[in-house]
Amino acid sequence: MPYSEVFKDHLRNPRNAGELADANALAEETNPVCGDRLRLSLRIRDGRIEAGRFLAYGCPPTLACGSALAEMLEGMTTEDAMKLTRKEIADAIGGLSTRKQHAAALAIETLHAAIINSSQDK
Amino acid sequence: MRKVYLDHSATTPVDPRVVAAMMPYLTDKFGNASSVHSFGQEARAAVDRARRQVATLIGARANEIVFTSGGTEANNLAIRGVCALGESRGGHIVTSAIEHPSVRGAIELLEKTGWEVTRLPVYDDGIVRLQDVRTALRAGTVFISVMMANNEIGTIQPIAEIGTLVSEERDRGRHLWFHTDAVQAAGRLPIDVASLRCDLLSLSAHKLYAPKGAGALYLRRGTRLAPQQVGGHQERERRAGTESVPNIVAFGAAAELARNEMAERNQHTRSLRDQFENRVTASIENSVFNGDRERRLPHLSNISFRSIEGEGLLIHLDMQGVAVSTGSACSSGTLEPSPVIRALGRDEELARGAIRFSFGKDNTAEEIDYVLEVLRRAVESLRKISPLVRETITVG
Numbered sequence: 389m390p391y392s393e394v395f396k397d398h399l400r401n402p403r404n405a406g407e408l409a410d411a412n413a414l415a416e417e418t419n420p421v422c423g424d425r426l427r428l429s430l431r432i433r434d435g436r437i438e439a440g441r442f443l444a445y446g447c448p449p450t451l452a453c454g455s456a457l458a459e460m461l462e463g464m465t466t467e468d469a470m471k472l473t474r475k476e477i478a479d480a481i482g483g484l485s486t487r488k489q490h491a492a493a494l495a496i497e498t499l500h501a502a503i504i505n506s507s508q509d510k
Numbered sequence: 511m512r513k514v515y516l517d518h519s520a521t522t523p524v525d526p527r528v529v530a531a532m533m534p535y536l537t538d539k540f541g542n543a544s545s546v547h548s549f550g551q552e553a554r555a556a557v558d559r560a561r562r563q564v565a566t567l568i569g570a571r572a573n574e575i576v577f578t579s580g581g582t583e584a585n586n587l588a589i590r591g592v593c594a595l596g597e598s599r600g601g602h603i604v605t606s607a608i609e610h611p612s613v614r615g616a617i618e619l620l621e622k623t624g625w626e627v628t629r630l631p632v633y634d635d636g637i638v639r640l641q642d643v644r645t646a647l648r649a650g651t652v653f654i655s656v657m658m659a660n661n662e663i664g665t666i667q668p669i670a671e672i673g674t675l676v677s678e679e680r681d682r683g684r685h686l687w688f689h690t691d692a693v694q695a696a697g698r699l700p701i702d703v704a705s706l707r708c709d710l711l712s713l714s715a716h717k718l719y720a721p722k723g724a725g726a727l728y729l730r731r732g733t734r735l736a737p738q739q740v741g742g743h744q745e746r747e748r749r750a751g752t753e754s755v756p757n758i759v760a761f762g763a764a765a766e767l768a769r770n771e772m773a774e775r776n777q778h779t780r781s782l783r784d785q786f787e788n789r790v791t792a793s794i795e796n797s798v799f800n801g802d803r804e805r806r807l808p809h810l811s812n813i814s815f816r817s818i819e820g821e822g823l824l825i826h827l828d829m830q831g832v833a834v835s836t837g838s839a840c841s842s843g844t845l846e847p848s849p850v851i852r853a854l855g856r857d858e859e860l861a862r863g864a865i866r867f868s869f870g871k872d873n874t875a876e877e878i879d880y881v882l883e884v885l886r887r888a889v890e891s892l893r894k895i896s897p898l899v900r901e902t903i904t905v906g
Binding site for chain 2: 396399442
């Protein structure tokens with residue numbers, strides 16, 4: 389399927405790209421099949437994500453999912469963040485074909501790993 | 511939006527002169543080349559003329575040309591057709607590790623039915639060594655298929671040398687056939703089948719500024735094969751099916767233009783390509799050129815950009831109207847890194863980051879300026895978000 393306008397916009401203008409120097413939650417996950425990689429750094433305070441940054445390597449859907457995730461996380465409670473689904477990530481970039489669902493799966497996996505590894509008291 | 515097409519190894523735009531040549535066969539001259547009446551004779555004459563034009567491009571006789579639907583069919587007909595007859599004599603094929611998927615696929619199919627296959631390495635320069643071909647030959651070797659020039663990195667293979675070796679082996683009484691896929695090389699390298707000493711050679715029209723839908727297999731006089739498509743007498747019983755007269759006429763016209771304009775086209779694309787590569791080297795760090803830079807086609811450049819993945823770069827360029835490809839155009843959409851770049855011994859990151867820029871006769875220097883600007887920005891933007899190049903920012 390052709391990439392949507394919102395998808396292309398995430399590629400053209402990635403939201404919250406980079407890495408937080410004062411992150412207290414950090415994860416980098418790799419898709420073992422295709423080698424796509426997503427790195428997420430979060431600053432969590434009182435159960436709320438104050439800031440989130442992403443870095444991504446891989447096919448365009450992985451880059452777009454990283455950008456969409458980092459954008460939607462800011463201001464969200466960790467509890468709500470843990471409930472985010474693959475579909476919500478995919479919807480945020482205008483949908484993903486079946487073949488590219490792995491990109492949203494990697495985003496969720498990285499998010500969970502970051503929150504679970506967080507040094508913030510839960 | 512501005513558009514720049516740099517994917518001439520995937521396909522070329524149709525030359526207006528080629529359109530003009532084929533047009534009568536899409537309108538008034540619609541006859542079936544097998545019909546006896548005047549409409550048929552007109553079509554037959556056009557197909558025969560095209561056959562001579564295509565034969566001339568490669569120094570062959572007209573009756574050694576079998577028209578097909580394209581390069582893939584020509585490759586399938588060559589490999590499966592000859593091996594179907596040679597089967598009783600052996601069962602070993604020698605090929606290279608960087609063949610086009612249509613050659614790879616046909617050989618894999620034979621492998622599944624019990625044929626043994628040796629895939630020759632290409633080292634870091636992307637070139638097969640004659641010595642390796644010689645070493646690979648064994649008593650049961652029946653068929654050798656090595657491409658003339660690679661479709662992803664453009665490296666030119668030692669076809670004439672392999673042809674001489676095959677010819678010497680044959681003089682010693684060995685039954686051996688040599689096929690080369692010249693789909694990328696035709697129109698870009700002078701081809702003379704007599705000096706190459708190949709038995710079979712594949713061509714495709716749409717890489718030569720003709721439409722998709724026609725190809726050809728050169729079949730040296732006396733080389734037998736089992737048709738892979740039966741039920742008609744066309745192409746002297748070697749390929750059944752009504753000839754696509756307009757596409758064949760277009761192929762003939764394009765072959766003649768390619769031959770007449772080869773030097774001029776090569777000089778033009780080589781100059782654009784070299785200019786482009788020099789400026790990439792100067793302005794984009796961590797760019798790695800893939801394949802030997804001397805022994806390669808003049809119109810092609812394959813570059814890996816460290817820390818970024820090819821498809822992301824392709825989409826970025828496409829959003830700015832620049833068309834390129836990653837891996838083999840036919841392989842895009844699979845998750846595998848390019849087997850050709852892997853065969854050069856490149857790591858996974860470089861194999862995934864490889865981009866093919868293939869220039870054409872109608873590209874301009876001004877277009878290259880635009881592409882360089884877009885490319886620089888795209889690489890920078892993707893590296894900014896790549897975890898392989900970490901940068902730390904502090905947020906409030």
